[in-house]
Amino acid sequence: MRISKAGLLVVLAFLAPVLVELRTVLAWANIELGVLETVALGSVIIAAILVWAFLPEGGDDEASDRDVSNSDL
Secondary structure, three states, rough: OOHHHHHHHHHHHHHHHHHHHHHHHHOOOOOOOOOOHHHHHHHHHHHHHHHHHHHOOOOOHHHHOOOOOOHHH
16 A cells, blocks of 8 residues: 555545635636536546555565555554
8 A cells, every 4th residue: 555544534535625626716717617527526536546545556676575564664
């Protein structure tokens, strides 16, 4: 896992106000984003964050051979 569970929870919780404010910013540019579109965009962003978070960490072969998790730090 690329991020701790607590860090992932914070990122996902921070995403809700960002999406709401994104609607406001886009409204200034005369781009109307409805509730369903916001939910769809949020779902895509959340899915992308979750896929990124659960991908194994890439790196050199020597580092990938060791079993290192975020809880060991």
